[in-house]
Amino acid sequence: MSSMVKQTTQRANLLQGTLDMLILRTLLYGPAHGHQIGKNIQRTTNDFLQMQHGSLYPALHRLELKGWVTSKWEMAPDRNREFKYYRLTDKGRKQLVVEESQWKRMAEAVARVMWPAAEES
């Protein structure tokens, strides 16, 4: 039991930084509820990134705990029903910048290892 829990946590940790960044980036367009965020990421990447709900909701709650997003129950304009809308905070905006630059550096580093010739030319 416990070993299984350990493994999942490791996988979540691997994804965590990226997922957080993607969520924050998505919210830059404006407030959205969990379903919208998931759908949006999926659609934008042409279904390349399949959104796992098991990761999405814990991530949202984690971001809220850190104060990067806030949440509020609001009426959806197209459906006559309330949804839990997440909204980017100022702190979250700054965090997005940080994460973005980190990701850029990471991607560059990975690229340099993977395609060293391209850099030389």
Add this chain to the structure above:
Amino acid sequence: MKWWWQLKKSETDLERELRSDLELEEEEQRESGLPPEEAKYAARRAFGNVALIEERTRETWGWTPFEQLLRDFRHALRQLHKSLGFVLTAVLTLAIGLGSASAIFCLMDTLWLHPMHVPDAGRLVRVFSTTPQDQEGAFSYFEYQTLAQRMPAFSGLAAVGGRGSLMPRPDGTSQMLLTNVVSSNFFDVLGVRPQLGHLFTAADAASLRVHPAIVLGYRCWQREFNADPSIIGRFLPLRHGKDHIYQAEVLGVLPPSFREIDPNSDRDLWMPTEVWSGNVDSSELTSRTFRWFNLVGRLAPGATAAQANIQAASVASALQQVDPANNHNRGARALSDFAYRMSQAGTSGIVLFAIVAGVVLLSTVNVAHLLLARSLTRMPEIALRLSLGATRAVVARQLLVENLLLGLLGLAASLALSAGIVALLPRLLVSEPAMLNSYGSGVAFPLDWRFFFFSGLLALVTMLLLALVPLAQVARPQLVPALQTGQAGRVTVHNSVARRAAVWFQIAVSFALLVSTGALVRSFLNTQTRPIGLSRDQVLVAFTQDPGDATRETVLTNLRALPGVRAVAYGIRSPLMPSESGIAVSALLPSHPELREPVSIKFNAVSPGFLAVTGTGVLRGRAITDAENESGPMTALINRTMADKYFSGRDPIGQLVRIGSGTAAGFVDARILGVTEDAPIDHIGEMPEPFVYVPFHQYATKLSNMGEMTVVLATAPNAMSLAQSVRQALIHVNPLLDPMFVTSQPELLRYSAGNYQMMAELVTALGFIGLALTVVGLYGFLAFRVTQRRHEIGIRMALGATRQATALLVLADTARMAAIGLGIGLVLAFVAARIEKAALFGVSALDALSIAAAFSTLAIAMIGAAWLPARRIASIEPMEALRYE
């Protein structure tokens, strides 16, 4: 509980969020053209495991450890609920052990251990004058002053002496107020703060000489003055002797928490020595040998009680060098107030403590047994969980939580039980002697923080010990056999020797307890039946003023005329008189090397017939008669101990003993008339010591008139029924003769044997609790063994063993354990006997009768405990037992 509501709110919020998003997904699926039923499943598929999502999301909140604990508690509750019988037995056993220990602690704490209610009571030190006979003697005021000046270990040394003051009533009679005469620095040294008004200090000494002032005790203030706050500043009339009345200003009232320097006593009035000296008797403060002050000092910063002890001894030896005649064999010692109170608890305290420890151990061992048996039956369950991947830490945590819960239940039950016992204590204890015209001090048993601290600590230690039992099981689990058989009875028990030893131990402790019980009960019965040198007949005792030679006869004639009175006599005091130890004279016996210097010997000045009324027999020679009047030469009677000690081998009758009152009158030769039997002076069971009786008239005229008189009356009906008429008869002669108290010799005897009665009652109760615990423990062990050996017995029976033979197996097992247990028990009883020797009266601690009684009681109880398991084993059906294969 705030976090709990927040958690609940977050949970409903999460549920709602997931539901609304799931519904949206479903709607979208429907909109894309799927039939409703399929849309639902498609949404579910897209979402995955909702419960898992909830679980993971909750983990991010950080509540998980709490929830785990909560889950462990719920699990533990379920487990305990499933085995109510086990829980009830364990909790009850714990409650009996811990509860009786807590109650006895409350008793001991109130009677002995509780420190004075003053700041930093741990720095208080008691100083005593010592002689070879007495290690807790008092000092004269002169000695106190010398010590106070020459003991740098103290930042302050105070003196306190117990006396009585008379407060006149309008009708001419008086109310006696128990008075502590204290040095004026007393309250400062102890750090007592007033409840009302203010207290006198050393700075007031000069003004107190001219303006008498006193402080009231809280209970006296309530009882005599209806707690009237305007009493402060008023003048209280106080009388000394027959005619001297003086007015003392009431300065303040003490708080209810400070009643006296010794536990369980109470003083009405606190008077500075300056007032006593100026209005009552100045010679009692100037005399170097009138020793009536107890000393209590506060240690200077950095000083220790041991330093104080050395200084006290050196001051005493200096006094002896300067004035050897008045300080023969006299020393001084100092010990911390705590050490003093522990010594007061003495043998009774140690015996009670040991017995309570025994009962706690018995109950703990029983619960350990239960837990062990339970964890064995749970072995398959635990093995299954471990082999399914639960970590040992998780299983251990759950077992710990279970034990914690069990311990908490036990603690709650024990607190309830001990609170109940404590509430009953005042009724169980021997009440103060019934008295007319006087007030007892009244003992209250508070359930204070010390009680709860002790109970909590005891429960904690017990729980920690018990927690080790199941943990030992988890540490080295044998998974395979446990899983294979799925049967507790078949799991090999490694610690069966330990379990056996536990039963031996229980039998041994129980046996020693029962032997002690027997000895203490017999000892109490002896105080009630043995001849002790005092009559058990109805004798009324009235303590009053000496009316003087002129009216003494009138008083006696009036008293003799009362219906129901058979004989009247009087002395200075009566035997066993409360709140006062025997008074003493100085005695010289030139013929004896030890008595070449004067020695202080307790005495009484008595009228003819006094010994006949109180019931002290004259062994040789003759009693005091009317012939011993003031005109004749001084005479005396001595008790047997004095005759044995100072006249060994010679006939004391006709010999001379020189007697002095310690005041200016010097010494008078007294001819010994006879030898009396030994009679208790202050308590039943005290060590016999030399005692002298002198004729009242001769002592009053030739040596000193104490001004006090105690009338003893042999009565036909119950003595106390005549108390009121005797009091009226005395008042009728002169209101000033209103007795300070009236009580009876049977009441004094009952009270004096109180300690024996208390010990006998408590130890009997504890002894039987111990016996019950042992029987339960033995039964538990045997019953468990029978379950374990089912299979083996089945085979034996299948091979032809008879039912009697199998039942004998159990009985033989019991007999072996009993033999070993009783062997150890004899050793324990022997050790206990050495300890409790001093607490016994007229019975040896290793009393054959007590041992026989303990043995037979325990034997019957053990046969009872073995009976059911033996029957069960005899009724095993071999086929059934073997079918488990």
